[in-house]
Amino acid sequence: MDKQRCVVLGGGGFIGTHLCDSLHRRGVTVRSFGRNQPLREIKGVEWVKGDFTDEVAVANAVGGCEVVYHLIHATTPATANLEKVEDVQRSVVGTIKLLDLCVSLGVEKIIFVSSGGTVYGVNQNIPLSEEEPTAPISVYGTNKVTIENYLRVFYHVHGLEYYIARVSNPYGSLQNGLKNQGLIPTAARNIINDDSINIFGDGSNVRDYLYIDDLTDFLVKLLDYSGQQRVFNAGGGQGKSILEVINAIELRLNKKARLRHLASRPFDVPSNVLSIDRAKNELDWFPRTSFDDGMDKTIEWLTQNL
Template sequence: MTSLIVGANGLIGRRLCERLSRNSVGVIATTRRMTDLLAHPQVRWKTVDLAAFDGWAKLLDGVKTLYHLAWSTIPASADPDPARDILENVVGTVRMLEAARHVPGLRIVFASSGGSVYGAPENLPVSEAHPTRPVSAYGISKLMVEHYLDKYRAMYGVDGVALRISNCYGARQQSQKGLGAVTLFARAGLRRDPLKLFGAGDVVRDYVHVDDVVDAMIAAGARRHVTGPINIGSGVGHSLREVITRLEAALGHPLEVQQAPPRIFDVAASVLDVTRAYERLGWTPTISLDLGIERLLAELRSELETECGSRSSSIATIPSIFTVRKAILGH
């Protein structure tokens, strides 16, 4: 059995590679750039740019489960250039779906966004029945792909499910993109660097640990013909100020906070109702924010030790999984 992870070199994708390869599942993993890749006998890396790739038919040959994680934008970068967001992400995904409809028995799991497709919530927690009124170009594009999944299911029987993931965090999150407040704040705290806080810190989010997200993705990939959308989150809301307080308690020292103006695409609160995930996937979150922070700090400390020990690598190793700067195409 072979799984294809499109966009495998991000936070969720790397963890998913690790989990599937440990389960003796053959993995084809794609990335736009062949740098800092996880190397494992079960993982074969391919260079794929979702925006321009046209070799889907060959890549999907023999694949049973496709995890679609690739996305070139974040909310802050999608709004200034929404046309590019659509061309790179939505059009690229439709090309993939066109090839997927010719692969019998293929299961597709799409990583959508529970934090952006709903817009300003009418009530909390937000269930999948809530109206979808995204306020960002990023959320609109994610929702467009969800609709295309529905279209290809209805017209061609493509077996796809969209997981609306809340604010995921974990070590190895790419800090240069400005993603993941918990990870960004934790890394700044360990380095005793100042952290940037947008607004007063009263924005509430549903923070879910990457290990819980990967559990949900694997469950969604294993259950054929289970439809979505399905919320994936902790089901609990925490303000940014509360995150800072909990990190300070775990670190044992205060964090230096630099105030910044609030961002226009940030809704005041977003907390997901994850009841459907249990009903349809048998999944429920298991990692509280305090436990997640504990795990995160442990991994980040290992990451920092690796940085200090070797200038050539900035990612902590995990048993039986190691990092390489370059990989041979198709290895």
């Protein structure tokens, strides 16, 4: 069999760079596509610079690949509510055009990184299984669900194979927290710089954290999966409150954080922990890195690279 050829859309970002690295080391031919310079260059991975809204650039990136990893979203969970129409135009319409392209270029499979933290909305059935209804309360979550739905439509109408990874909060090296995304690097930077940390609400909100190496392991497993399940949660298997996470950083930095409590944001769900039983059963995957080990490595990287 020929070597598999993949393109990673959004390959220059935090998840994308790690994913390209893992795929490349596994022997896959990898092309990486993104708007900004990649966080780290990977020898042997072809880098293609371009904007997701530029159809010709996307066509050039996708052409010749059997598998497309789609990691691009135009906004972050924190900013999407302020850019509603723009997020629809860029993330949703951009993806519809991408899917049309995938059909016409003969792509075999698309793997989409969705958001386990936002698509379920306010739901007490923790840990959340993939069978729970989607009920987002944020623009970001809504547009992720819309893209998931379009993937199902394209599969039914055009036979385009798809798998959806509903990812919790990934953390680890290369996540620098500069894009208003990622509690761990943002909080660590502020503690190091003696800046206060903005906490929306009382800090009891529970979130699910996944170490980056476990996430890339998960995404690589989807490359060979061809079973009937289409949607998989990818989480760390346990919940941590915001205050617990900050405490874990303080311990490792040996320095106290200064907290600035702000009003809760109406689009934040109170609690989110993902069930990962399906991925365990179908993909033989589970997160190998404990929260303590992952935090050790992450804070070490952050202290050396911030």
